[in-house]
Amino acid sequence: MTPNARVAAAIDILGRITAGAPAEKELTAWGRANRFAGSKDRAAVRDITFDCLRNLRSYAHTSGLDTPRGILMGYVLQQGGDLGAVFSGEGYAPVQIDAVERAILGRDRPEISAGEEMNLPDWIVPMVPEGTIESRAVFAKRAPIDLRVNLSQISRLDAQAELLSEGIETEILDYTSAGLRVIGQTRKIPQTEIYLRGGIELQDAGSQLLVDMLPIESGAKVLDLCAGGGGKSLAIASLGTDRKIFAYDIAPQRMDDLALRAKRAKAEIKVLKKSPVGGGDVFDLVLLDVPCSGSGSWRRTPDARWKLSPEKLSELTGIQSQILAEASGLVAAGGTLAYATCSLFDQENEAQIVQFLAENPQWQVIRQERMKLGAQSDGFFVAILGKVSQP
Numbered sequence: 001m002t003p004n005a006r007v008a009a010a011i012d013i014l015g016r017i018t019a020g021a022p023a024e025k026e027l028t029a030w031g032r033a034n035r036f037a038g039s040k041d042r043a044a045v046r047d048i049t050f051d052c053l054r055n056l057r058s059y060a061h062t063s064g065l066d067t068p069r070g071i072l073m074g075y076v077l078q079q080g081g082d083l084g085a086v087f088s089g090e091g092y093a094p095v096q097i098d099a100v101e102r103a104i105l106g107r108d109r110p111e112i113s114a115g116e117e118m119n120l121p122d123w124i125v126p127m128v129p130e131g132t133i134e135s136r137a138v139f140a141k142r143a144p145i146d147l148r149v150n151l152s153q154i155s156r157l158d159a160q161a162e163l164l165s166e167g168i169e170t171e172i173l174d175y176t177s178a179g180l181r182v183i184g185q186t187r188k189i190p191q192t193e194i195y196l197r198g199g200i201e202l203q204d205a206g207s208q209l210l211v212d213m214l215p216i217e218s219g220a221k222v223l224d225l226c227a228g229g230g231g232k233s234l235a236i237a238s239l240g241t242d243r244k245i246f247a248y249d250i251a252p253q254r255m256d257d258l259a260l261r262a263k264r265a266k267a268e269i270k271v272l273k274k275s276p277v278g279g280g281d282v283f284d285l286v287l288l289d290v291p292c293s294g295s296g297s298w299r300r301t302p303d304a305r306w307k308l309s310p311e312k313l314s315e316l317t318g319i320q321s322q323i324l325a326e327a328s329g330l331v332a333a334g335g336t337l338a339y340a341t342c343s344l345f346d347q348e349n350e351a352q353i354v355q356f357l358a359e360n361p362q363w364q365v366i367r368q369e370r371m372k373l374g375a376q377s378d379g380f381f382v383a384i385l386g387k388v389s390q391p
């Protein structure tokens with residue numbers, strides 16, 4: 001494919017995603033329907049589409065046009081490209097710029113708004129608290145690719161050397177206990193020998209920091225109640241084999257790969273088929289990595305910010321408070337409850353804890369922290385709660 005044909009493909013795909021189609025599904029469907037596109041073409045079309053989703057509003061501001069074509073025009077202009085040469089209509093290039101588009105492109109631009117600059121819907125801008133993001137430009141950036149070294153198998157330096165021998169350069173994330181950041185080429189990681197034998201896992205530094213913060217005593221019985229793919233369960237397991245780890249998720253198919261990943265990592269994780277809520281069993285630590293808006297990780301899922309609605313957010317906060325209330329009954333005497341989100345919004349974070357403590361005065365905050373969305377990690381919130389000891 002020519003570079004211009006890639007832009008034309010991205011216009012079509014972006015049109016379907018902005019009309020509501022899920023980005024990943026749409027890109028996969030495009031690859032299947034266009035078998036002539038090689039792996040380099042598919043990767044390039046994906047990169048352009050994701051870049052446009054991350055920069056949707058600032059590109060629309062640049063061109064003055066918020067149509068998929070207009071967004072790609074903003075993309076070309078921001079790259080310093082020649083619009084006429086890209087929108088040439090030749091071969092598989094996008095069709096030429098029409099008279100209406102030309103007139104709008106020629107107008108003076110109004111001053112950029114906060115939502116356009118941050119690449120967020122306007123209603124979300126006031127919900128991002130001061131100090132929770134590194135800069136207004138952060139949502140437009142690509143997320144770094146981080147790895148967690150399974151220290152029960154290999155040291156961080158040995159893992160780094162082994163990856164280098166397979167052509168993957170990394171740097172040590174010294175603010176985490178086991179993190180490496182991939183520099184440059186990232187697509188080969190799942191094929192590396194060290195990944196296939198469970199020596200590394202793909203995991204954002206923020207998730208790793210969150211696990212580093214958990215009070216996990218030797219011999220503890222730990223429940224990961226919203227386990228999903230089990231990334232946090234695996235990180236806890238890598239701390240040592242003397243913890244008993246249980247994982248549950250309301251959507252069991254999300255845990256489909258967990259048994260295999262655990263086997264690779266030589267970790268023991270008991271996957272629960274039935275909800276432990278109300279079952280009478282108790283745990284020393286219950287981790288609640290609750291479903292949330294994901295706003296702290298919107299760099300990784302760039303279509304999610306355009307799909308969140310106030311109704312969906314309110315549904316999520318309802319689920320979060322219900323999980324907190326139900327899970328508090330699963331904590332053993334003297335145990336802890338850890339509530340975590342990858343959200344930036346107060347209503348999913350501090351406000352949930354305030355409401356829970358008001359309704360459950362026997363609980364108190366032991367530690368509460370936010371991780372800033374930026375160069376170090378995604379944006380995370382964690383609150384570690386313990387029961388007030390009886391006089």
Ligand SMILES: C[S@@+](CC[C@H](N)C(=O)[O-])C[C@H]1O[C@@H](n2cnc3c(N)ncnc32)[C@H](O)[C@@H]1O
Pocket residue numbers: 207225226227228229230231232233248249250251254289290291292319323
């Ligand atoms: C943020 S994701 C968890 C990610 C996971 N901990 C990881 O590290 O990969 C939230 C998960 O909570 C699950 N969930 C939603 N409601 C739940 C409930 N009431 N009980 C248990 N799990 C629930 C969802 O299916 C989803 O997989």
